[in-house]
Amino acid sequence: MDLLIQIIFGLLTALIIGAAMMVVTVRNIIHAALWLIASFFGVAALYLLLEAEFIAVVQVLVYIGAISILILFAIMLTRHISGEGERLLTRHWWAAAVVALGLFGAVLLPTLAGNAWGIPLPTGPAGTPEPLSGVEELGRGFVSEFLLHFEVAGVLLTVALIGAIVIAFEERSRRRRVLTLAEEHTLNQRQKASAERAAAAADMAD
Amino acid sequence: MTRAIPLEAVLVVAAALFCIGLFGALSRRNLVGVLMGVELMLNSANINLVAFWRYLEPRFITGPTFAIFIITVAAAEAAVGLAMIIAIYRSWNTVNADSVDGLRG
Numbered sequence: 001m002d003l004l005i006q007i008i009f010g011l012l013t014a015l016i017i018g019a020a021m022m023v024v025t026v027r028n029i030i031h032a033a034l035w036l037i038a039s040f041f042g043v044a045a046l047y048l049l050l051e052a053e054f055i056a057v058v059q060v061l062v063y064i065g066a067i068s069i070l071i072l073f074a075i076m077l078t079r080h081i082s083g084e085g086e087r088l089l090t091r092h093w094w095a096a097a098v099v100a101l102g103l104f105g106a107v108l109l110p111t112l113a114g115n116a117w118g119i120p121l122p123t124g125p126a127g128t129p130e131p132l133s134g135v136e137e138l139g140r141g142f143v144s145e146f147l148l149h150f151e152v153a154g155v156l157l158t159v160a161l162i163g164a165i166v167i168a169f170e171e172r173s174r175r176r177r178v179l180t181l182a183e184e185h186t187l188n189q190r191q192k193a194s195a196e197r198a199a200a201a202a203d204m205a206d
Numbered sequence: 207m208t209r210a211i212p213l214e215a216v217l218v219v220a221a222a223l224f225c226i227g228l229f230g231a232l233s234r235r236n237l238v239g240v241l242m243g244v245e246l247m248l249n250s251a252n253i254n255l256v257a258f259w260r261y262l263e264p265r266f267i268t269g270p271t272f273a274i275f276i277i278t279v280a281a282a283e284a285a286v287g288l289a290m291i292i293a294i295y296r297s298w299n300t301v302n303a304d305s306v307d308g309l310r311g
Binding site for chain 2 (some may be wrong): 006017025052054073074116118130131159
């Protein structure tokens with residue numbers, strides 16, 4: 001049983017880390033988004049392995065169902081999908097790599113060296129289920145102990161919703177304004193001039 | 207389950223995921239790629255919270271509660287961030303992080 005769990009954990013780790021590596025290195029941003037979904041699935045399965053079923057379901061619903069779809073929509077709205085011929089990373093990407101690797105080392109050292117976590121030993125005979133708080137305690141916590149946090153999270157979501165609408169739709173509403181007669185006239189003239197310029201360029205090419 | 211896998215293994219996975227996300231957020235040129243890196247980092251923080259809850263205090267619900275709040279913040283951040291990316295694309299016609307340098311002195 002232990003060996004099975006360890007094998008599953010190893011496979012999940014490979015999925016999470018491999019998919020995350022693909023997210024940051026693959027060139028096509030659509031493929032990066034799909035690898036991100038794979039990584040989210042791996043994390044949800046890891047929550048299941050850690051016996052946090054509700055968090056796993058929320059992970060699938062919110063991250064895979066909402067955030068990934070939002071990211072895919074944003075990619076498709078911004079057109080430059082493949083980014084062929086463009087640089088993938090910024091100029092100082094090696095500095096970012098050094099920072100990330102250094103942080104990994106700095107976190108790894110105390111995690112593996114200082115082993116005083118104080119994990120409570122399982123009581124009773126082997127095989128008996130441990131007392132584990134679940135969805136019921138979560139719901140009780142939301143209406144008693146964490147009531148203020150719950151309300152603040154609701155306000156935050158409302159503010160984010162309104163802010164996203166205001167930020168994303170400002171330009172379009174300005175563009176939809178009905179033009180005045182003079183503006184339409186200048187717009188027509190500009191279009192005519194550019195068409196003439198294109199025709200002249202075609203003549204020059206001939 | 208807690209006997210089969212040591213706590214350190216889960217923490218190392220979370221740390222690796224965080225560092226990969228940090229590298230992506232710092233080095234990708236595409237703004238959507240930067241946002242993906244931030245999402246990976248938030249995910250690793252969630253893994254840590256759930257792992258510490260499971261191993262150290264399985265009777266109390268504080269860890270998953272904080273994970274839920276982090277997921278809420280991540281959803282809000284993704285919505286506002288992607289709206290900003292779309293607004294930037296409308297006015298600059300690019301989504302590359304180093305092309306948007308209107309504040310350069």
